[in-house]
Amino acid sequence: MTPKDAADTIAAISTPLGEAGIGIVRVSGPEAAGIARSLFRPRRPRPQLLSHHLYLGQIVAPDTQEVIDEVLLTFMQGPRTYTREDVVEIHCHSGWGVLQRLLELTLACGARLARPGEFTLRAFLSGRIDLTQAEAVLEVIKARTDAGVRVAAEHLQGHLGRELKEIRETLLDLLARVEAALDFPEETAEVPATALAADLAPPLEALEALIASYREGRLLKEGLLVVIAGAPNVGKSSLLNRLLAQERAIVTEIPGTTRDLVEEVITLGGVMVRFSDTAGLRPAQDQVEELGIKRTRERLAQADLLLYLVDGSRPLTPEARQDLEDIGERIGLAVINKVDLPQELNISDLQQSTSLPVIKISALTGDGIDDLKARIVDLTLKRGLNTTGKIVTQARHYRHLSRCRDCLHQARNLLTEGEAAWELVALELQEAIRELGEITGQEVGDDVLDRIFGEFCLGK
Numbered sequence: 001m002t003p004k005d006a007a008d009t010i011a012a013i014s015t016p017l018g019e020a021g022i023g024i025v026r027v028s029g030p031e032a033a034g035i036a037r038s039l040f041r042p043r044r045p046r047p048q049l050l051s052h053h054l055y056l057g058q059i060v061a062p063d064t065q066e067v068i069d070e071v072l073l074t075f076m077q078g079p080r081t082y083t084r085e086d087v088v089e090i091h092c093h094s095g096w097g098v099l100q101r102l103l104e105l106t107l108a109c110g111a112r113l114a115r116p117g118e119f120t121l122r123a124f125l126s127g128r129i130d131l132t133q134a135e136a137v138l139e140v141i142k143a144r145t146d147a148g149v150r151v152a153a154e155h156l157q158g159h160l161g162r163e164l165k166e167i168r169e170t171l172l173d174l175l176a177r178v179e180a181a182l183d184f185p186e187e188t189a190e191v192p193a194t195a196l197a198a199d200l201a202p203p204l205e206a207l208e209a210l211i212a213s214y215r216e217g218r219l220l221k222e223g224l225l226v227v228i229a230g231a232p233n234v235g236k237s238s239l240l241n242r243l244l245a246q247e248r249a250i251v252t253e254i255p256g257t258t259r260d261l262v263e264e265v266i267t268l269g270g271v272m273v274r275f276s277d278t279a280g281l282r283p284a285q286d287q288v289e290e291l292g293i294k295r296t297r298e299r300l301a302q303a304d305l306l307l308y309l310v311d312g313s314r315p316l317t318p319e320a321r322q323d324l325e326d327i328g329e330r331i332g333l334a335v336i337n338k339v340d341l342p343q344e345l346n347i348s349d350l351q352q353s354t355s356l357p358v359i360k361i362s363a364l365t366g367d368g369i370d371d372l373k374a375r376i377v378d379l380t381l382k383r384g385l386n387t388t389g390k391i392v393t394q395a396r397h398y399r400h401l402s403r404c405r406d407c408l409h410q411a412r413n414l415l416t417e418g419e420a421a422w423e424l425v426a427l428e429l430q431e432a433i434r435e436l437g438e439i440t441g442q443e444v445g446d447d448v449l450d451r452i453f454g455e456f457c458l459g460k
Contacts, residue, residue: 009035010114011106013099014089014459023094025102026459027111028119032086033075035109038062039102040073040090051077059090059102068105069098083119084126117456121449124441131441131452132161135394138456139221147270148220151391161440163210163390167203168436171408174199175429182422196425197415200408207405210392214401217393219304223265223272224380227299230309231320235337238363239309240264240277243373269377276303305379306332307372308356313341316349324354331379336360339367396452400435407432 009029015022027035036049042057049055052074059068072091081087092098107113117138124134136155143149154160174196181191228236244264262277276299306327310320324334334354336345340362351358359375361368392398411428414421437443 009111010118011035011103011111012114012119012459013103014119015094015099017096017099018094020094023092023099024459025090025092025099025106026114026119027088027090027106028081028083028085028114028122029111030086031110032088033077035106035111036073036075036088036090038109039105040071042073049073049075051075052080059092059105061105062109068101069093079126082128083122084128085122114458115453116458117453117460120456120460121453124449130158130161130165131444132164132397132439133158134441135452136160137460139393141457141460142221144223144265144272145220145267145270148272151217151220151393154391155393160390160392163206164436164440167206168433168440168442170203171429171433171436175426175433178422178426178429182426191422193415197412200412200415204405204408204412207401207408210390211398211401211405213391214393214398217391218395219271219380220391221393223274224268224304224376225274225276225299225302226305226307226376227276227278227303228307228309229278229323231311231317231323234309234311235363236277236309237262239307239335239337239361240275242363242366242369243275268373269380271377271380273376304331305376306330306356307335308332308354309335309337310345310350311338312336312343312345312360313338315344316346316353321353324350324356327354327356329355332356333372333375333379334358335372337363340365397439400438404432404435407435 007030009027009031011025011027014024014026033049039059039062040049040055040057041060042055046055054072054074056072057070059071060066061068069092074089074091076087076089078085078087090102092102103113120129120134120137123129124131133156136152139152140149140156143152177191177196228239230236240262244266263274265272265274267273278299308324308327310316334350334356336347336350336358339360347358357375357379359368359372361372363369392401407428411425411432414425414428434443438448
């Protein structure tokens with residue numbers, strides 16, 4: 001955002017367009033109060049709008065005196081606002097027509113249309129929030145589970161940002177000791193390499209814990225991808241329907257009914273789980289089925305967890321043996337379906353063909369489905385679900401944390417390999433500090449800010 005942009009007064013619709021009880025138009029910037037005075041006619045005439053008060057009145061077009069809507073308006077004087085600028089919010093009846101008309105009036109009175117995420121960008125640039133908190137705003141908006149909301153709320157309160165700033169302060173102190181020894185060797189005490197290497201242990205330990213938390217953080221943010229695979233007609237679509245408790249996929253006795261990926265989402269153990277029903281694995285009968293099987297194999301490679309189905313009413317086929325061998329050591333379950341029918345599958349034969357745990361179900365009757373759901377959660381979250389603020393959910397954070405850790409490992413190696421190369425140690429510490437600053441926003445470039453805030457909706 002350029003200095004000229006920062007001086008602009010911006011406006012946007014802050015609620016989704018559509019028919020609802022309330023819609024909000026938000027205005028922020030030096031002209032916000034003037035725009036409110038131009039458009040708002042309070043029910044009871046007042047000499048001025050007091051900050052952080054709510055007023056009932058009408059929005060009136062300045063040129064025609066046409067009454068647009070009866071509204072509630074609040075004026076909030078900076079810096080005690082979201083952006084630390086003067087902010088006006090107009091709470092009107094929701095609907096595309098009235099919201100668009102109110103927005104047009106604010107723009108005609110001197111505001112410009114806000115870019116995506118520009119209100120939150122201004123909150124960040126004003127120092128009200130750090131970059132982890134700004135990103136948490138979008139996490140809160142997009143969260144689809146209670147656990148996801150809790151983690152996003154912890155981030156929004158700044159717990160993750162404070163943890164990273166504490167690590168960064170520790171590294172700055174260590175860097176200051178090294179640079180003082182380099183620049184003023186005669187005036188400062190000697191820095192023992194072994195002592196400095198030991199001082200790197202606490203920040204490294206904290207970084208490792210944060211990096212390790214990303215697996216659960218990614219599941220909370222993006223959801224767990226569970227792919228249901230197996231030969232045609234083993235009950236994959238029936239299982240999907242049973243898990244969803246609705247008829248989502250077409251089920252027939254004709255093999256090869258599913259030609260493309262069918263995906264739906266449910267919540268298990270506080271985690272969003274995306275179940276993907278796939279085309280049956282077999283030699284393709286036509287070009288369409290060949291494309292479906294190709295997509296199945298691509299989805300299998302992306303899966304967090306596999307459910308490989310076999311038909312318990314039939315012997316294990318050579319093709320199934322090969323599929324299970326190809327799966328190898330992937331996380332998943334070998335699921336024996338159709339246990340409601342007379343069983344011809346040799347379980348020992350199946351267990352010898354795979355290292356996957358074996359579970360029995362009936363997609364038709366629902367027998368074993370609750371156990372299957374519990375096993376999915378157990379395999380995914382063996383230590384339970386962490387929903388504290390010190391959990392990493394952003395791939396961007398994970399990359400910078402990993403690079404920071406690598407820099408500290410390199411610095412420690414330099415300190416423990418004979419005579420320390422102090423200039424190189426200082427460079428590694430500087431780079432580690434920079435990586436942490438990229439996360440919190442202390443050393444972030446405009447291109448990164450554009451990418452982050454470009455994901456926001458208008459009006460936030």
